[in-house]
Amino acid sequence: MRTIPRFVFFWLISLGILVMVQGCAWMGQLSGEGQSNPGEQTAGDDAGQHGAGLQGGGQLGVGQLGVGQLGSGEQGSGAEMRPATPSDPTILSVIEPYRDHYNNELSQPISILKAPARFAKPEGSLGNLVADALRYRAAEELRKYVHIGVIDEGSFRLHLDEGPITLGEMLEFMPYENHLTILELPGSSVKQLADEIAALGGGPISGMRFQIRDDRATALLVDAEPIEEPQRYLVATSSWIANGGGPFTALHNPISREDLTMVAIRDLYIDYLRDRDPLEPTTDGRIR
Structure with a gap:
């Protein structure tokens, strides 16, 4: 039985806080309606200065609260900022327990990196980690061998430093709500991808x-074997890349496609790191 993805859990908590805040503000406006004089500054004039929101490091603090600030929304889509509500001691007392619980969850370490993980050319330890995680999870979900994992560096927003990695950092690392997608490609498309x-x-x-020789791939091997044109290869990637959001046109016309919509890319990486605690990111010469 599948559980609710973590991003949905945090989104629901934040949405609940927003509803309570907006409700309290609405009730306050009703009770105070008709009491302010023309030219006087009302509580609503301070909108944008107070409220609850996601601050740097994945912490819920005083600021604006909008669904888009929590990373909700697929990569490439804009998220509308909701208007802030007035600061009020009663409202803040309602928010405080939820904020503390939320911040406590985000500050929990999920793994320890024994070395910094970075993207680099032609190969970086972080690039290897994120691609390996895609292929591993795809094989686990399909219960069959998956040949290739690929993703674009532009899908991520942080490097990962040595030491503990928290849930909040992972929300920043992968802020988009993409899901795992598996494509079936012919050998010619795999060569084009390389x-x-x-x-x-x-x-x-x-x-x-x-x-890499003259900007082309040479001595190409998949599963330690040369590419065979008639063979079909399974490629794990994100829905964003599969939908044409990245630089890989070789993925645009697959033989078949399977979208695992319940496997969020962010959750995939959180699970991968948790299962490998501690983890030492490395390079192995896969691209030279």
Whole structure:
């Protein structure tokens, strides 16, 4: 039985806080209606200065609260900021227990990195980590071998430093609500994908090894074997990349596609790190 994804849990908490705050403010406006004189500053004039929101480091503090601030929304889509509500001791007393619980959850460490993880060209330890995690989870979900994992560096917002990694940092690391997608590609498309990665100088890839020569992939191997044109290959990526959001046109016309909508990319990485605590990010020469 599947559980509710973590981002939905935090989104519901925040939405509940927002509803309570807006409700209290609405009741306050009703009770005070008709009492202010023209030209006087009302509580509503201070909107934007107080409320509850997500601050740096994934902490819920005083500021504006909007669904978009929690990373809700697929990559590439804008999120509307909701108007803030007036500060009031009664409202803040209602919010405080939820804010403390929320911040406590976000500050919990999920893993410890034994070395910094960085994106780099042609290959970086963080690129290897995120691509390996995609391929591993896809194989686990499908219960079959998945040949390749690939994603774009632009899908992420942070490097990961050595030491404890918290849930709040992971919300910042992957702020988009994309899900895991598996594509079936012919050998020709896999070769094209390798060339596109080579033209970028390298990137996050798993299950594939090659050398870059004149911006093209040479000595290409998948599962330690040369590419065979008739063979079909399973490629794990994000829904954003599969929908054409990244630089990989080789993925645009797959033989088949399977969207695992209940496997959020962010949760996938949280689970991967939790299962490998501690974790030492490394490079292994998969792209040279």
